[in-house]
Amino acid sequence: MQDLGKFFKDAAESIVNLDNVKATELAQQAIDEDLNLLEVVEKGFGEGIKKVGDLWDEGEFFLPELMRGAQIMQEAIDILTPKLRESGHTRKTRGTVIMATIEGDIHSIGKTIVGTILRANGFEVIDLGVDVKAEKIVDEAIKQNATLIGVSTLLTTTMVNQKKVLDLLEEKNLRKKIKIMLGGAPVTAKWALEDCKADGFADNAVEAAKVAKNLLK
Ligand code: B12
The missing domain is CATH 3.40.50.280 (Cobalamin-binding domain)
Structure with a gap:
């Protein structure tokens, strides 16, 4: 596996660049390479959406870009979700x-x-x-x-x-x-x-x- 730090950075950037093709590609790669998906969400894509929020705050992005960023983040999460669900060890319901x-x-x-x-x-x-x-x-x-x-x-x-x-x-x-x-x-x-x-x-x-x-x- 390539440098994890770089992977997280690329994931964050795919959201900031509003690049849905790259974001979904990276989400799939994270699954294929068996990465810690929660880390991928929090340190990768999650950092990206926060940056999008900052850019919106600073007046660099407008609402359509903010919406698009959120939509791409959701698409990436949708790819990761089935696998994230499987990763639980306990099958007996806790409530x-x-x-x-x-x-x-x-x-x-x-x-x-x-x-x-x-x-x-x-x-x-x-x-x-x-x-x-x-x-x-x-x-x-x-x-x-x-x-x-x-x-x-x-x-x-x-x-x-x-x-x-x-x-x-x-x-x-x-x-x-x-x-x-x-x-x-x-x-x-x-x-x-x-x-x-x-x-x-x-x-x-x-x-x-x-x-x-x-x-x-
Ligand atoms: C994406 C986004 C949007 C998207 C949302 C898309 C979607 N499907 O969710 C869109 C574009 C639709 C949007 C709309 C608006 N937004 Co907005 N948005 C954001 C943004 C950029 C990111 C939020 C996000 O998803 N973060 C990533 C997630 C993973 O983090 P999180 O939500 O904090 O969740 C984590 C923890 O908080 C915790 N957690 C969350 N929920 C829960 C629940 C429980 C029980 C527990 C235990 C833990 C927990 O765990 C999560 C995972 O680690 C933030 C800016 C920012 N930097 O946060 C602004 C932000 C939240 N939005 C803001 C605003 C003002 C709006 C609008 C009112 C804008 C407008 N004028 O129309 C509207 C909202 C209209 C409405 N009535 O709700 C402001 C809020 C300001 C404030 N202090 O009230 C922010 C902070 C931007 C800003 N700096 O001004 N937004």
């Missing part, structure tokens, strides 16, 4: 987890990665998608007999909606029965654990799986 991006927010990439890694770690994951109301999340958790809810948000303006899920669980007397963890780029441990009083917080997918395992032990 059912409801994942969603909260109401008002359509960012899906981080939430989807967390869901994929949880699946790889033996959890049954039901992904409700994006822009999901607190009521729907709680209703679905009850219906599916879930023991953990994971709520993602990337916007500071929608963080407050994460708290609605906790308030609802409290209202329905389900706080002990159903655990909840919060995440997403602007979410801090203080917000999740102190302000919302959630059971868990993680700032990346690997950590999220560790937190979930601890919560459902």
